[in-house]
Amino acid sequence: MKVVIHDRTERLPAHLRSDAERKLERLSRHFDRVLEAEVHFEEESRRSRERRVVSRILVHALGRKAPLLKAQEKAADEQAALDLALDKIDRQVRKLKERRRERRIVGPAEMTVAMNGDAAPTVSSELDTVHRHLKSESVEQARARLEAEGGQFHLFLNEDSGEVNLIYWRADGGLRVIAPVLH
Numbered sequence: 001m002k003v004v005i006h007d008r009t010e011r012l013p014a015h016l017r018s019d020a021e022r023k024l025e026r027l028s029r030h031f032d033r034v035l036e037a038e039v040h041f042e043e044e045s046r047r048s049r050e051r052r053v054v055s056r057i058l059v060h061a062l063g064r065k066a067p068l069l070k071a072q073e074k075a076a077d078e079q080a081a082l083d084l085a086l087d088k089i090d091r092q093v094r095k096l097k098e099r100r101r102e103r104r105i106v107g108p109a110e111m112t113v114a115m116n117g118d119a120a121p122t123v124s125s126e127l128d129t130v131h132r133h134l135k136s137e138s139v140e141q142a143r144a145r146l147e148a149e150g151g152q153f154h155l156f157l158n159e160d161s162g163e164v165n166l167i168y169w170r171a172d173g174g175l176r177v178i179a180p181v182l183h
Contacts, residue, residue, distance in 0.1 A: 001025055001034050008042035009053060009078065016078055023086050024057075031097040032173070033062040033150065037089075041078055055081035057089050061096065062150050069093065134164065139177060142167045146175070 003021045005012075024037040037059045044052040052074050059069040071088035075081035134157040137145070146154040146167055153168035158179070166178040 001028050002036040004036065004038045006038065006040045008040065012041055012078055016082065019079075020082055020086075023082075024059075024089075027059065027090065027093050031061070031093050033066065034059060034093065035062050036060040039082070039085075041081070044074055050076070052076065053078050053081045055085040057085045059089055059093065062147065066150055067096070069096065139165070139167070142177075143175060 001024070003024050005017055005020060007017075020039050024039070027034050027037065037057060040054075040056040040058075042054050042056075044054050053076070054072060054074050055078065056072045057070070061067070061069070069089060069092045071085040071092065073081050073084035073088065075084060132155065134155065136159040137156045138159050142154050142156040142158075142165070145156075146169075153166055155164065155166050157163070158165045161179065163179060165180075167175055168178070170176050
């Protein structure tokens with residue numbers, strides 16, 4: 001994960017930079033699809049004599065539909081503002097991970113939710129058929145498209161073999177291509 005720190009206060013101590021990098025890199029323990037985090041420190045422009053620092057954090061996640069996560073906090077010093085903003089970002093990352101996990105478990109099938117207290121949602125027993133037009137792609141193009149879309153798998157027409165292939169994320173984070181063999 002890439003961490004970029006912008007200091008507009010020009011008073012940011014070196015230990016705070018390393019502390020911010022270390023804490024932001026821990027976001028990947030919740031959600032491994034975090035690509036980049038930006039931290040902005042600036043002084044609030046106020047007419048009062050007390051100094052207020054604004055810490056703004058932007059987190060970019062992998063995927064076409066991944067939202068840009070934002071948090072902004074104000075405090076008397078940089079450390080306090082950073083800690084408050086980090087707490088907000090941490091909650092947002094965990095919430096994003098939970099939403100993606102729930103979507104993956106339920107899948108794209110239509111859901112019928114029983115409204116009886118704490119009853120769990122049930123998946124419709126009807127078969128859901130999806131028709132797709134496949135594009136002829138190389139394995140590398142399919143890999144790039146899978147990473148850009150942030151999905152779990154991508155179905156494509158292999159331009160080398162002319163066969164339908166499936167590329168997907170393995171549990172260990174690697175990728176695998178399935179090329180069916182017909183008997």
